[in-house]
Structure formats: structure tokens, C-alpha cells
Amino acid sequence: EAQVTQNPRYLITVTGKKLTVTCSQNMNHEYMSWYRQDPGLGLRQIYYSMNVEVTDKGDVPEGYKVSRKEKRNFPLILESPSPNQTSLYFCASRDLAADTQYFGPGTRLTVL
Amino acid sequence: LAKTTQPISMDSYEGQEVNITCSHNNIATNDYITWYQQFPSQGPRFIIQGYKTKVTNEVASLFIPADRKSSTLSLPRVSLSDTAVYYCLVALTLDSNYQLIWGAGTKLIIKP
Numbered sequence: 528e529a530q531v532t533q534n535p536r537y538l539i540t541v542t543g544k545k546l547t548v549t550c551s552q553n554m555n556h557e558y559m560s561w562y563r564q565d566p567g568l569g570l571r572q573i574y575y576s577m578n579v580e581v582t583d584k585g586d587v588p589e590g591y592k593v594s595r596k597e598k599r600n601f602p603l604i605l606e607s608p609s610p611n612q613t614s615l616y617f618c619a620s621r622d623l624a625a626d627t628q629y630f631g632p633g634t635r636l637t638v639l
Numbered sequence: 640l641a642k643t644t645q646p647i648s649m650d651s652y653e654g655q656e657v658n659i660t661c662s663h664n665n666i667a668t669n670d671y672i673t674w675y676q677q678f679p680s681q682g683p684r685f686i687i688q689g690y691k692t693k694v695t696n697e698v699a700s701l702f703i704p705a706d707r708k709s710s711t712l713s714l715p716r717v718s719l720s721d722t723a724v725y726y727c728l729v730a731l732t733l734d735s736n737y738q739l740i741w742g743a744g745t746k747l748i749i750k751p
Contacts, residue, residue: 569741569744572739572741617683626673626730628675628683632682
């Protein structure tokens, strides 16, 4: 089954404790991206990647890092999380030949 | 600067047709317009995509006027299960840079 998976689905952590949210897709898509979703603000793109070893900042990249060492994986790294990064995070992938994105189920992160 | 604008919320009744309009100024000639549906605790899900005039699939229609400054998602004969948030998305390609412009979402509530 074609899908985007994220782990963990829920995470509660404390300020400053490094964390990684994993994202994996099995559709061989070149393009992957991370979004955060906050009430009243819709979806905002954090980082995106057009292919392996190619990453670019989205609209709200501050406080986040990503890597794209393999085509299927695109982890989101918070080196020193802060309470303002409490949010719902979505990973997405798409084929560059099409304009349809496939979203993961989301990761709800709470930073205390 | 491109921007997408859509109503914050709408409500309707079962069996009615619902039209949600998104305004998107300054989109380029070759840019697609895509609509997504999102239920609580789930990632956005693709509904329909269009470039110009009218597109129809098994769940919705998308109307795009000649000037392409807006688009209208039409949901025929809605049911309670259509209660969700609907996002308009425009993909822009400027000087080989690919940028996604999301609307803030329209919360649609269907009443019995």
C-alpha cells in the first residue's frame, strides 16, 4: 500500500531535549516536505527536499533541521525544542511529475 | 507576491451543493490549483486538481475562470461526512523555484 509514515505519532518532551521525527514514503517520490499546522494558521511549510541530498527552507525553518540521505526518508530534527514548537507536524511526499501530495498521519508534539 | 484567500468557515445542510471559492492572485500560466480535505487527527487528502476551465471527478468539481484569479470547489449533494476543513493550494514555478502557497483553510460544517 502506498503510504507516508511518521513516527512517533505523539510526543511530549521538555525544552532543550533534542528530538527527531522520522518520515518514510514507499512511493519512490523525489519531493518530500515537512509542515506544521497551528490553529488559525493552516499548513506552513518548514523544509522541503527536491531529491536526495537537496534540501531547502520553507516558510518557517527556524529551529528545525532536516536531512535527505536516502530517497525514502526525510527526518525532521529539533536540536533544542522550545514551547513555541508545540504543534501538529505533517510529512508529505509527491512525484515531481505530478502535483499531488500524499500526507502522513501527523505527529502531535508538545514541548513543555 | 502570490497569496491564496478562502473563507474561514461555511455551513450547509445534507443534500445541498456547496461551493467554496479561493482567490489566488498572481499565479503563473502553468500553475495548478489543488484542493485538499482534512478530517480531525488526519493528514490532508487530495480531492481535485485543475489548471483551467472545469475539472470533475467522482467526489467534486473544480471551476476555474479564464483569468485564473480564483477557483471554486463544488461538492454536490453533501453529507454529514463531508464536514471537514478544505484547503486551496497553488503551486508556483518562478525562475525554476517551486513554491507552494496554501490557503488558511475553510471549515465546512454540514448539518442534518
